[in-house]
Amino acid sequence: MCGIVGLHLRNPDLYPRLGELLAGMLGEMQDRGADSAGVAVYGDPKWAPPGRGCVCLLEVVATAEDAAAAVSEALGTPVSARLIDETLVLTADTDAETLLAAARGVFPQALVAGFGRDITVLKGVGAPRDLAQRWDLAAASGWQGVGHTRMATESAVTPSGAHPFAVGPEQCLVHNGSFSNHAGIRRELRASGVHFDSENDTEVGARFVAAQLAAGRDVETALKELCATFDGFYTLLVSNRDSFAVVRDAIACKPAVIAETDDWVAMASEYRALAHLPGVSDARIWEPEPEVVYAWTR
Structure with missing residues (x-):
């Protein structure tokens, strides 16, 4: 049930x-x-935010600031991050699939809760x-x-x-x-x-x-x-x-x-x-x- x-x-x-x-x-x-x-x-x-790709991750061991810095470096463009309870929400001025690929490269063990616009x-x-x-x-x-x-x-x-x-x-x-x-x-x-x-x-x-x-x-x-x-x-x-x-x-x-x-x-x-x-x-x-x-x- x-x-x-x-x-x-x-x-x-x-x-x-x-x-x-x-x-x-x-x-x-x-x-x-x-x-x-x-x-x-x-x-x-x-x-x-409208127009930005969004990726939501679980089981990430990092602060929002450290996660944003690491994914920004991998992506080559600025990434914003916030922790909503245990979910790390990443957004960037790119499509969600590109952002997701960068995030997976940085956090290969993370669970992808969702992604898109x-x-x-x-x-x-x-x-x-x-x-x-x-x-x-x-x-x-x-x-x-x-x-x-x-x-x-x-x-x-x-x-x-x-x-x-x-x-x-x-x-x-x-x-x-x-x-x-x-x-x-x-x-x-x-x-x-x-x-x-x-x-x-x-x-x-x-x-x-x-x-x-x-x-x-x-x-x-x-x-x-x-x-x-x-x-x-x-x-x-x-x-x-x-x-x-x-x-x-x-x-x-x-x-x-x-x-x-x-x-x-x-x-x-x-x-x-x-x-x-x-x-x-x-x-x-x-x-x-x-x-x-x-x-x-x-």
């Missing part, structure tokens, strides 16, 4: 409240998973409400956020096993459930050159979707292919900087609810995570149908 939350804002007047609203949603899902938690925030100008991914072990406070999530702004509270079943309680899994540029996947055939799919992906950071079944789904998107498929096609390939029980939320999509397995035994207004689209494992959203009393609210991909784009 885990908790999923996601919020896609349509009304720019709400952008300053993204973190506040997302933190409330995450906290309501704490009793569905208090082992660890994570968020992906799209559009916060403090964490990921306009995205910040924070993950940690502990109670979700405590983590949200340490991140100062309520002060974040932006147009989209995704969160997850984890009750570990498939792998150890570590930052590498926490969601979101953000393995492609600006991409993010969170998962409630269990893939039963992930080991075989992992072997196939590894044979094709895909690297894995954990033994978590969710990472297999994230790497699969990332490979589909890299091959030129859109998110709806990628998720339909996932439904045809993966066995098990799951509710998934997949996002990039411009889209937000939800799908459930053929039996749809893992809970999910979607709410939509003119100002926002939101989903969560349970309605109580949506109850504080502005205008929710006037929202269209429904339970997603099995194997139907629901997608929204900026």
Whole structure:
């Protein structure tokens, strides 16, 4: 049992409240998973300044100042760094893939939590409400956020096993459930050159979707292919900087609810995570149908 939350804002007047609203949603899902938690925030100008590549790393043994100096030297251009709890957030006036390559060269053992434009991914072990406070999530702004509270079943309680899994540029996947055939799919992906950071079944789904998107498929096609390939029980939320999509397995035994207004689209494992959203009393609210991909784009 885990908790999923996601919020896609349509009304720019709400952008300053993204973190506040997302933190409330995450906290309501704490009793569905208090082992660890994570968020992906799209559009916060403090964490990921517009026009700059952003890379989020875990398990880096260095101060922000030392990390910035080392990666700046490797990259050949100035790099800014800040520590948000245990996540090192690097930004530079270059594309994220180039920045990521330089950061990996300096910190080869680091765990890449996420990378891209306009995205910040924070993950940690502990109670979700405590983590949200340490991140100062309520002060974040932006147009989209995704969160997850984890009750570990498939792998150890570590930052590498926490969601979101953000393995492609600006991409993010969170998962409630269990893939039963992930080991075989992992072997196939590894044979094709895909690297894995954990033994978590969710990472297999994230790497699969990332490979589909890299091959030129859109998110709806990628998720339909996932439904045809993966066995098990799951509710998934997949996002990039411009889209937000939800799908459930053929039996749809893992809970999910979607709410939509003119100002926002939101989903969560349970309605109580949506109850504080502005205008929710006037929202269209429904339970997603099995194997139907629901997608929204900026």
